[in-house]
Amino acid sequence: MGIKERKERHKEDLKQLILDTAKSLFTRYGYEATSIRKIAAEIEFSPTTIYLYYKDKSDIIYALHQEGFKLLSDRFVTLSNVEHPFERLKAMGRTYIQFALENSDFYELMFIMREPLDFLDTHCGEMDGDGWPEGDATFNSLIMTIMQCQEYGYFKGHETKTFALLVWSTVHGLCSLTVHGHLEHIVKNRQFFDSGISAMEASFNSFLQMLESMK
Amino acid sequence: MGIKERKERHKEDLKQLILDTAKSLFTRYGYEATSIRKIAAEIEFSPTTIYLYYKDKSDIIYALHQEGFKLLSDRFVTLSNVEHPFERLKAMGRTYIQFALENSDFYELMFIMREPLDFLDTHCGEMDGDGWPEGDATFNSLIMTIMQCQEYGYFKGHETKTFALLVWSTVHGLCSLTVHGHLEHIVKNRQFFDSGISAMEASFNSFLQMLESMK
DNA sequence: AAATATACTTAACACTGTTAATATTCAAAA
DNA sequence: TTTTGAATATTAACAGTGTTAAGTATATTT
Numbered sequence: 001m002g003i004k005e006r007k008e009r010h011k012e013d014l015k016q017l018i019l020d021t022a023k024s025l026f027t028r029y030g031y032e033a034t035s036i037r038k039i040a041a042e043i044e045f046s047p048t049t050i051y052l053y054y055k056d057k058s059d060i061i062y063a064l065h066q067e068g069f070k071l072l073s074d075r076f077v078t079l080s081n082v083e084h085p086f087e088r089l090k091a092m093g094r095t096y097i098q099f100a101l102e103n104s105d106f107y108e109l110m111f112i113m114r115e116p117l118d119f120l121d122t123h124c125g126e127m128d129g130d131g132w133p134e135g136d137a138t139f140n141s142l143i144m145t146i147m148q149c150q151e152y153g154y155f156k157g158h159e160t161k162t163f164a165l166l167v168w169s170t171v172h173g174l175c176s177l178t179v180h181g182h183l184e185h186i187v188k189n190r191q192f193f194d195s196g197i198s199a200m201e202a203s204f205n206s207f208l209q210m211l212e213s214m215k
Numbered sequence: 216m217g218i219k220e221r222k223e224r225h226k227e228d229l230k231q232l233i234l235d236t237a238k239s240l241f242t243r244y245g246y247e248a249t250s251i252r253k254i255a256a257e258i259e260f261s262p263t264t265i266y267l268y269y270k271d272k273s274d275i276i277y278a279l280h281q282e283g284f285k286l287l288s289d290r291f292v293t294l295s296n297v298e299h300p301f302e303r304l305k306a307m308g309r310t311y312i313q314f315a316l317e318n319s320d321f322y323e324l325m326f327i328m329r330e331p332l333d334f335l336d337t338h339c340g341e342m343d344g345d346g347w348p349e350g351d352a353t354f355n356s357l358i359m360t361i362m363q364c365q366e367y368g369y370f371k372g373h374e375t376k377t378f379a380l381l382v383w384s385t386v387h388g389l390c391s392l393t394v395h396g397h398l399e400h401i402v403k404n405r406q407f408f409d410s411g412i413s414a415m416e417a418s419f420n421s422f423l424q425m426l427e428s429m430k
Numbered sequence: 431a432a433a434t435a436t437a438c439t440t441a442a443c444a445c446t447g448t449t450a451a452t453a454t455t456c457a458a459a460a
Numbered sequence: 461t462t463t464t465g466a467a468t469a470t471t472a473a474c475a476g477t478g479t480t481a482a483g484t485a486t487a488t489t490t
Contacts, residue, residue, distance in 0.1 A: 035477065046439050048480080057478065112327070117396050131403035139401055158424070161407055162417040165398075166385070166425075169418060173388025174380075181332050183380075186354055188346035192376055202377040203384060209373070210381075210429070250446065261470050263449080272447065 015053040017043055019063050026064055030105050036060070058119035061109065065116035068106035069134040072099050076141060085148035090208055092145060093171050097204060100175035107179055110134070111172060142168060154215050170207055174200050230268040232258055234278050241279055245320050251275075273334035276324065280331035283321035284349040287314050291356060300363035305423055307360060308386050312419060315390035322394055325349070326387060357383060369430050385422055389415050 021042045026034045036057055040047040054060050075095050082088040100107040109116060120132060130136065143164045149155060155163050177183040178200050192199040236257045241249045251272055255262040269275050290310050297303040315322040324331060335347060345351065358379045364370060370378050392398040393415050407414040 036479085037477075047478085048440085049438060051479075052437070111397060112391070112395060114395050117400055120400070132397070132400035135397065135401055136405075158421050159417065161405070162414065162421050165389075165401075165414055165418040166421050169388030169392060170381070170385040171388070172392060173384030173386070176327070176391050177384060177387060180327060180329050182326060182347070182350065185332055185335070185347035186350055186380075190351075190376070199377065199380055202374065203380040206373050206377050206381050210425070214425070214428075251448085252446075262447085263471085264469055266448075267468070 018050060018053055022060050022064060023067055026105060055123055058115050059123065061115045062119040065109045066134060068110045071103060071106060075099055085145050085152060086154060089145050089149055093204065096171055097175060100179060104179045107175060112176060139168065174203060233265060233268055237275050237279060238282055241320060270338055273330050274338065276330045277334040280324045281349060283325045286318060286321060290314055300360050300367060301369060304360050304364055307357065308419065311386055312390060315394055319394045322390060327391060354383065389418060
């Protein structure tokens, strides 16, 4: 039955086309512009057709959130070359921040908005699912790196996972405040010494200096 | 002209009633339920009447955001009793976290959502305003405390404002990840040792331990 | 050829923020 | 005391949003 397969493939194609269109609108015009009706208009289908391929909006949002994690993952794999775990940890921080600044809409979807997690709760798992696979995988690589740092004598007396969460929170805090404009409003009318670099960079450097001294 | 004054007061009263109603809906049912139409229905006025007292929705959202800062400020003033700046810094962190957990909707309005800052940008200041008065005031008290810590020998070699931003980011990062459910999803299916306390508490304690060692 | 399954659309529901035009109210001026 | 005019409030509408029930048209199977 080759015909059935061809139809199946066509169906997969349209599902992919919807996602690509959503991604394009999202990347170009942000979250606001990414409505089901606008996606439908872009691919010249009726809005209800979208519902034949995605359960609801949170389903599309979750798929976009996954695309974001692919982008971040691509950046992280290049860091596996960095041998020394502490150097790698520092590079991960820089990469994470750079990703957040260059893909702020994706960052929001991945680490700030509730919608993707809502989708996981209401449409997937339901008690059995592993919570949040994308976030888990990313957090795991951080835990591994920090564990290796500890083998080199860093962060003594700190439980690995707890310390990993602490590191993530710090960097995420900087990114969150920056991406949503809070940092900009605080920096305004307050000279943050060290001309040339941003307040965020300065704070991140301060953080690295802090970590460095924990050996 | 006593009549004019009475009308003025009535006008102020209605403006306050709108805000109180918004606050009530917001506190009880969250951001979703706080629409202009629902506020109007609650006070039995037409939705357009709201626009005679508030420019637009972001105006109401900004007013609510200010209410949130009043609540946080009330909690912070009691900490001025704590004499030793480092003890005060720790207490500030705990208070901030507790506030975020107990008033997560307000926390979102104050430190996560863009809308209140959008209001400042488009309806106020416009080049001359001081950016974000409420955020500024809160951040200033943190800067002051950290400056006093430095006088006691803490955080040597770290620029005050930069380090204050670092501390804020860390605690905000923990709150942001918790309030939006990301932390919960990560902790799920991953035993975070130290039974009894949450992963967040554990990380915060790890942070305090880290700061303590910086003397 | 008739029955059935698939893919898609139209129309509608129940919301959202916001605005223009209209009506009501009520103190001040003629 | 009647008229005027500003302040206050409302109705109706616009342009959106996500989502669903019902209907259509096309292609496959019986």
